[in-house]
Amino acid sequence: MQTIAIDNVSKSFGSLNVLSQVDFTIAQGEFAAIVGPSGCGKSTVLRMIAGLETASTGAVKANGTPITAPDPSRMLIFQEHALYPWRTVAKNVAFGLELSGVSKKEWSIRVNEVLDKVGLSGFQKYYPHQLSGGMRQRAAIARALVTDPEVLLLDEPFGALDAITKISMQNELLRLWEGTGKTVLLITHDIDEAIYLADTIYVMSPRPGQIVERISTEMPRPRNRNGADFVAVRERIMSHLDLANH
Ligand SMILES: Nc1ncnc2c1ncn2[C@@H]1O[C@H](COP(=O)(O)OP(=O)(O)O)[C@@H](O)[C@H]1O
Ligand SMILES: [Mg+2]
Helix, strand or coil: CCEEEEEEEEEECEEEEEEEEEEEEEEECCEEEEEEECCHHHHHHHHHHHCCCCCCCEEEEEECEEEECCCCCEEEEEEECCCCCCCCHHHHHHHHHHHHHHCCCHHHHHHHHHHHHCCCCCCCCHHHHHCCHHHHHHHHHHHCCCCCEEEEEEEECCCCCCHCCCCCCCHHHHHCCCCCEEEEEECCHHHHHHEEECCEEEEEECCEECCEEEEECCCCCCCCCCCCHHHHHHHHHHHCCCCCCC
C-alpha cells in the first residue's frame, strides 16, 4: 500500500507557472480530495502522481521513492473518453490485464468479478454507446480496479453525470474503497462531493496553484449533507474560494 508525498512541488509549462510550492502527504488508505478553481493545476498534480508529468522543482514520491513513470499500482480515472467505443465492456475492462500478461482464462474470471463489484454483471458484451452515463463510468472504474491498484486518482470522475446518478456513484465509490487500504485522491468541482467523500480536503488558490487550506472532515459515514458540521465545512471551503458573498 502507498503513501503519496507531494514534496514542495512547483511546475511550469514554459513561462506559465502552474503550481507553486505544493506540499502535502496522503497517507496509505486515506481518501483525500482537492477542490480549486479551473486552471489552478489540479489535473497537473494528479498527472504527476500518475507518472505522466514531472515536477519542475520538488518531488512526487510513493513510499519515499520518486515517481518517474506510470505504474499499474496507480490508476487514473477521468471523466470523459474513458472507454474505447469499439470495445465491449468486458474488453474495455480487460485492457489493463492484456498488457500485464495475465492468462485469458484468468482474465475473464477477474473481469467478471470486478464487473459484479460495480453492479455491471450481465453487461459484458455491451458496447459503451449502449450504456447510460452512470454505467459507462462504472465500467471505467471497473477497468481501473481490475488490476487491484493501490492508489486511485480520480479527475472529476462524476462531473458529467446527472445529480441522482452522481449521488449513487459516490456511494458506490465509498463502498468500493472502504476497508481496502487503497489511497485515493479525488479532484472535483463539486464541493459537497468532496465533503461527502473525503477524509481530508485541500483547497487550492487560482494559478499558480497553492494549497490555501487543509481540512480534516472527521465525520462518520454516511454523512448527512445537511448536518451542521457538513454545512460548516462547506462554508469554510466557499470562503476560501471567494464564493460566499457572490
Ligand atoms: N502539457 C501542458 N502544456 C502546457 N500547458 C499545460 C499543460 N497541461 C496543463 N497546462 C496548463 O496548466 C494550467 C493548469 O492546468 P490543469 O492542471 O489542467 O488545471 P485544472 O485541472 O485545475 O483545471 C492550465 O492553464 C493549462 O492550460
Ligand atoms: Mg482538471
